[in-house]
Amino acid sequence: VQLVESGGGLVQAGGSLRLSCATSGFTFEDYAIGWFRQAPGKEREGVASISTSDSNTWYADSVKGRFTISRDNALNTVYLQMNNLKPEDTAVYYCAGTYGESLIQVFTTAELYSYWGQGTQVTVSS
Numbered sequence: 212v213q214l215v216e217s218g219g220g221l222v223q224a225g226g227s228l229r230l231s232c233a234t235s236g237f238t239f240e241d242y243a244i245g246w247f248r249q250a251p252g253k254e255r256e257g258v259a260s261i262s263t264s265d266s267n268t269w270y271a272d273s274v275k276g277r278f279t280i281s282r283d284n285a286l287n288t289v290y291l292q293m294n295n296l297k298p299e300d301t302a303v304y305y306c307a308g309t310y311g312e313s314l315i316q317v318f319t320t321a322e323l324y325s326y327w328g329q330g331t332q333v334t335v336s337s
Contacts, residue, residue: 212236219331232306239287243311248302264314303330
């Protein structure tokens with residue numbers, strides 16, 4: 212099982228980035244996918260999650276209206292479009308997968324996820 216994040220980098224406040232999470236080794240369409248982030252000295256926090264059918268999504272209050280999660284089941288890939296980035300968005304971003312027993316179930320806490328990527332750094336300068 213592999214989840215590989217890409218797309219991180221350095222961006223000025225107000226800018227945009229699109230993170231990708233390419234997966235392999237499991238039946239992608241059966242798995243809900245989440246994005247998490249961890250800033251230095253802080254706990255890992257959930258950012259967004261998408262159900263297996265992509266019909267249901269969840270966002271942390273801090274990113275609502277700025278971030279969009281989507282998935283392409285044909286490419287086994289999940290995306291996180293991040294707009295209007297703020298310095299407080301600076302963190303290592305991780306994608307994670309967990310088996311979704313229903314088409315609309317989303318998972319918001321790290322403990323519920325089985326598989327994790329290695330992370331990609333996002334730095335937002337002021």
